[in-house]
Amino acid sequence: MATVNLENIKKSYANGFEAVHGLDLSVGEGEFMVLVGPSGCGKTTVLRMVAGLEEVTSGTLRFGNRVMNNVPPRDRDIAMIFQNYALYPHMSVSDNIGFALKLRKMPKDVISKQVGEAAGILGLINWLDQKPGQLSGGQRQRVAMGRAIVREPSVFLMDEPLSNLDAKLRVQMRVEVSRIQRRLGVATFYVTHDQTEAMTMGDRVAVLNNGSLQQCDVPQVLYDRPNNIFVAAFIGSPSMNLYEAFLGSNKTTLSLGSQSIELTDDLVKLRKGLNRYAGKKLIIGVRPEHLMIPGSNDQPYLYGDVDLIEALGSELLVHFSIDARRVHASGVQEDLDTGFSISGEGVARAHARTNVSIGNRVQIGIYVEGIQFFDPTSGNAIWD
Amino acid sequence: MPPGRVFIFLILFVVSVVIMYPFYFMAVTSMRSQSQYELGKGFSFASWIQLFQSVPVAKEMLNSLIVCACAIVIILVLATSAGFALAKAHFRGHGFVLLGIVGGMMIPVQSIIIPEYVNFVGLHLINNYFGAILVYVAVGTPFATFLMTTYFRGVPEELIDAGRCDGLGYGGVFTRIALPIAKPALATVVVLQFIPIWNDLLVGLLFLQEPNVRTFTVGLGVLASSRVVSIPGLMAGSLLSTIPAAVIYIIFQRYLVSGLTLGASK
Missing domain, CATH: 3.40.50.300 (P-loop containing nucleotide triphosphate hydrolases)
Incomplete structure (x- = not known):
C-alpha cells in the first residue's frame, strides 16, 4: 500500500x-x-x-x-x-x-x-x-x-x-x-x-x-x-443554471433580466463577499432541484416559459426560458464554449405528477439559500 | 441462376482453366516417356525414374530448403523488429527511415545482382549458402518490413502499455505480446517470401553454381540446358518443385487474406 x-x-x-x-x-x-x-x-x-x-x-x-x-x-x-x-x-x-x-x-x-x-x-x-x-x-x-x-x-x-x-x-x-x-x-x-x-x-x-x-x-x-463556474457547471446533472444577474445597492435585490427576487438577510450575512458586489453585475447559479414548479407566493419566484418537458418516471425535468442572460462555463459544453449566450434557458426538477405543459408560462420558485454566486470576470465563487 | 451469376461463373471458369492448364500439362507430360510424349499418348513412370537418376533431387531439395528457411528466418527477424520499432518506438526520423526502406522495394534484383556478385566473389561468398541467403534477405526485407510496420501500427498502444505495466520492457512487449498476435502478418511474409525464393533461378545460377550447393531450380535449369532435353523429365521436376510452395501456401492460407488486407480498415 x-x-x-x-x-x-x-x-x-x-x-x-x-x-x-x-x-x-x-x-x-x-x-x-x-x-x-x-x-x-x-x-x-x-x-x-x-x-x-x-x-x-x-x-x-x-x-x-x-x-x-x-x-x-x-x-x-x-x-x-x-x-x-x-x-x-x-x-x-x-x-x-x-x-x-x-x-x-x-x-x-x-x-x-x-x-x-x-x-x-x-x-x-x-x-x-x-x-x-x-x-x-x-x-x-x-x-x-x-x-x-x-x-x-x-x-x-x-x-x-x-x-x-x-x-x-x-x-x-x-x-x-x-x-x-x-x-x-x-x-x-x-x-x-x-x-x-x-x-x-x-x-x-x-x-x-x-x-x-x-x-x-x-x-x-x-x-x-x-470553487468556480467551471466546477459548478461540470458537477451535477442536469447542470447548474447559471445566469448573469445584478445585485442592487441594498445588497438583497437580485435582478435577472426584467425580473427580480429578494435575497434573505441571513444569506447576505453568510456570504460576506456579496458586499463587494452591491450595485454590480455577478453570476448566479441555481441547481435544478432548487427551482420549484409551480412556485408559491411565500417564496421568491420568477416567471418562465416552458420549452420542453422530459419525463423520467420518478420526476420531470422542465426546461424553461427566462429573459435573463444564461452563462456557459468554457469547456463544459463543447458546442457552447465561449462566454454568454443571449437566451436564458434553464432546467428545473419537478414532481412526476406536476401539471405543466409545453408553452405554459409558469411561476418558478427559488430556494434562495441554494443560490451560488460567482465573480463575472474571474468566474470564482463569492464567499467571504 | 441469375444471368449475372452465370457470367461471373463463366469468367471464373475461364480464369481457372488458364491457371490450371500448366499444372495439367505438367502432370500429364510427366507421366509419359519421351517417345510417348512425342506420340501424344501412353502412360509411363520413365520420366520420373530418369529425373531421379539424372538429378540429385533429395540433395538439391535440401539445399533449396536450407536457403529458403535461413533467408526467411533472417527476413522475419529483421522485418519484425524493424517493423515494431518503426510502428511503436516513435523515434526521431522514423518516417524517413521507413521511406528509405519502402524505396528499397523499388530496386529490382536484376539491377544489383552484378555488383553483389563482384562483391561476394571478394568475400568468398560464391558457392556458399550464405551468399545466396544474403541476396534473398536484401531483396525480401524491405517489403516484409513495410508489411510488419503496417501490421504493428494497427496494434493498440494500450496493449503495449498494458505489457509495460505488467512488468515487461520493450523487448518483452515485442516478443511476448506483439509477435504472438502478429501471426497473420508473419504467415503472409512466410508465404510471400517462400514462393519467390523457392522458385528463383537467377540468384541460384549466379551464387550457387557447384553441384553440392545447387538448389532444385538450378538443377532443373542445368537439366533443361543439357544436350538432350527430356521434356517429360523436365515436367516431372517442375511438378515436383511446385509441391513445397503449394504446401506452404495451404498451411498458411487461412492467415493470408487477413495478412494481405492489413491496414485496409481499422
Missing part, C-alpha cells in the same frame, strides 16, 4: 504544448481519487505520468517517500485498467489474469490459486479457458479488473474503464469496481469524463480543466460549494 503525491507536476510536449500545469495532488492509502474533466483536460496524461507511461516534465511524483519520476512502469508496482481493456488477445482469460504473476516468476500453483480467487470474486470461473474475443464487453471488463487485482499492487490506475459498456452494465460495474476497491484498500486513481461516475465512486474528486486543477474535494462539497 502507498500514498501517491504529485507535487507541482507539469507535462509539456516537444511542440511546446503544456498539457498539465503544475498539478498538486495527494492520494492517501486506500483512497479512491477520481480525476474528472472534459475531453482534453489532461486527466489521462496525469494518469499516464503516474503509471510511468509518460515522462514527467517537471515536478515530483512520489509513492510514499520514494521519488518515482524516472522509475520505469514495471518497477512502480502499479496495475492499470484501460478504456479498451487491453487484454492480450492470444492468451486465455486465465493467462491474461496471471500474466503479471508469471513475469514475477511466481510458482505455478500460487499463480493458479490467485487467479482462481480473482476469478471467483469477479464471477469468471466458467470463462477461464476462453479467449478475450469470445467474451462480452462486461466480461472483458471483469478480466481487466482481475488482471489488476491479482497483482495486489500499491496503486490502481483506471482510465475510463466503464466507458465502453452500455448504460445498465455501467451502473452495475460502477458498484462492483467501488466494492472491490474498498475491499482491497489500494490507493486508486480513476479517470472519467462522466461526472455521475465521479460523484458516486470517488472518496474525493479532482476536477481538471485545460490541464489545471479546478477543485479537489469530497463529492458533496464539490456539489454544494463549487
